[in-house]
Amino acid sequence: MRFLSSLGILLSVILVAGCGSQSTRPGDISEGSAYPMIPASGSVAVTGDFAGYPGVDPFIRRMQQQGFAPNQVAAILSGAKREQWIIDAMDRQAPRRSTGPNGAWTRYRAKFLTPDNIANGVRFWQKNEAALKQASARYGVPPEYIVAIIGVETRYGGYVGKTRIVDALSTLAFAYPRRADYFSGELASFLVMTREEGIDPFGPRGSYAGAMGLGQFMPSSFRDYAVDFDGDRHRNLWHPADAIGSVANYFKSHGWQAGEPVAVRAKVQSPAAARAMKTGYDTRYGVKELAGRGIVPAGAFRGVSKVSLLELDVGTGYEYWLGSQNFYTITRYNHSTYYAMAVHQLARAIADRKGVPSGARLSSLPDVASEARL
Numbered sequence: 001m002r003f004l005s006s007l008g009i010l011l012s013v014i015l016v017a018g019c020g021s022q023s024t025r026p027g028d029i030s031e032g033s034a035y036p037m038i039p040a041s042g043s044v045a046v047t048g049d050f051a052g053y054p055g056v057d058p059f060i061r062r063m064q065q066q067g068f069a070p071n072q073v074a075a076i077l078s079g080a081k082r083e084q085w086i087i088d089a090m091d092r093q094a095p096r097r098s099t100g101p102n103g104a105w106t107r108y109r110a111k112f113l114t115p116d117n118i119a120n121g122v123r124f125w126q127k128n129e130a131a132l133k134q135a136s137a138r139y140g141v142p143p144e145y146i147v148a149i150i151g152v153e154t155r156y157g158g159y160v161g162k163t164r165i166v167d168a169l170s171t172l173a174f175a176y177p178r179r180a181d182y183f184s185g186e187l188a189s190f191l192v193m194t195r196e197e198g199i200d201p202f203g204p205r206g207s208y209a210g211a212m213g214l215g216q217f218m219p220s221s222f223r224d225y226a227v228d229f230d231g232d233r234h235r236n237l238w239h240p241a242d243a244i245g246s247v248a249n250y251f252k253s254h255g256w257q258a259g260e261p262v263a264v265r266a267k268v269q270s271p272a273a274a275r276a277m278k279t280g281y282d283t284r285y286g287v288k289e290l291a292g293r294g295i296v297p298a299g300a301f302r303g304v305s306k307v308s309l310l311e312l313d314v315g316t317g318y319e320y321w322l323g324s325q326n327f328y329t330i331t332r333y334n335h336s337t338y339y340a341m342a343v344h345q346l347a348r349a350i351a352d353r354k355g356v357p358s359g360a361r362l363s364s365l366p367d368v369a370s371e372a373r374l
């Protein structure tokens with residue numbers, strides 16, 4: 001489960017960064033600000049669950065630089081709730097390492113590639129045909145990949161999360177030191193976002209990590225990539241059309257190449273040799289170089305010269321795939337090979353079920369032999 005070990009590295013980096021920011025003196029943040037700073041003693045009183053947390057005063061100063069009055073921020077934080085279950089849930093996600101094949105991919109895949117998920121994906125597509133067509137034309141992302149992201153994230157809007165975002169992000173920003181740096185940034189983005197959109201900070205609900213809407217955008221992604229796709233002048237990611245346009249815009253902004261394939265199963269001459277190679281969505285090999293090592297695409301993979309070598313733990317051994325730039329782009333949504341492969345396979349299964357023509361039909365899953373986009 002290489003993706004979990006990369007997650008481990010990511011977490012350690014965040015941990016180190018978090019330690020660094022904790023040693024920053026509050027006064028450092030005030031440098032160059034046009035707003036009068038609140039005194040270090042904190043005359044702006046935050047009451048409630050977050051009263052007295054060390055991150056609160058620096059956060060209020062940080063928001064002053066964004067034009068928020070200290071009293072305004074204090075009032076919001078005073079109304080936010082500290083949710084212990086969120087901290088417990090984050091801790092349960094701690095990465096584990098495995099030494100041999102144990103079927104991790106098979107189990108992961110089974111959560112998303114279900115008959116229901118495929119049928120509901122086709123239904124979601126039919127219901128939102130116009131928006132999907134338009135998003136696909138504007139951003140160059142095939143509809144099935146937009147549909148699959150929304151399917152994997154929220155079961156097509158069925159599970160968008162019921163946690164108040166202000167509670168989730170305040171809890172993780174102030175009471176979860178391991179990720180405080182990241183989540184206080186997201187809390188800041190969230191407050192700016194609610195101001196920009198003209199919505200009550202206590203209104204939005206989503207996942208316990210602060211992700212919102214059908215595509216589960218974090219507040220910073222919301223601000224940078226969400227689009228108003230139905231023209232009502234609001235970016236409402238709980239609305240299918242805006243979510244569809246926003247997912248497509250996110251992909252295009254992260255390097256999606258229109259018309260290129262995403263991933264293809266690889267034929268491997270020597271499993272032991274492949275096992276010894278570095279694998280994962282962030283590897284880059286020349287297609288010719290891999291061919292020299294006995295690893296070749298099992299089907300058409302037109303126009304792709306650089307690929308990542310992907311290894312999937314199927315219990316009895318490992319399955320190998322080649323991923324293009326577009327596969328890498330899917331991992332910008334969630335830094336995981338398994339995640340991106342689940343999106344890819346769900347996308348293909350939905351397109352197949354809908355009868356959308358592609359260069360090569362998938363014969364069966366999971367033994368997908370080939371694919372190509374026109």
Ligand SMILES: [Ca+2]
Pocket residue numbers: 227228229230231232233234235236242
């Ligand atoms: Ca809209």
